[in-house]
Amino acid sequence: MTRALNPRKVGVSVYCASCGQRKAPIGRSVPLEMYLCDWECRGYREVPLSGSLWPGESEADFGYPVNDDGTEIILVGDALAD
Ligand SMILES: [Zn+2]
Secondary structure, eight states, rough: OOOOOOOTTOOOOOOOOTTBBBBBBBTTOOOTOOOOOOTTTTTGGSSOOSSSBBTTTTTHHSOOOOOOTTEEEEEOOOOOOO
16 A cells, blocks of 8 residues: 655644653654653653654655654645636
């Protein structure tokens, strides 16, 4: 099963309900100087769930399909073009 990668599906900031920190994207390497909530926090596995994308990064940029956690669909202003 394949589908096109969506350039309008982008990551958003997800904040942990337990520690209040922004959550690290799942499976991504985080620079040491960034203090993000990660797997060591019990809240990381609870809602709101983080996704795999960095904020502002699109599924197409990432290069792999991602689920809907921690993402939003950007509506570009061409919907009225026709
Ligand atoms: Zn946390």
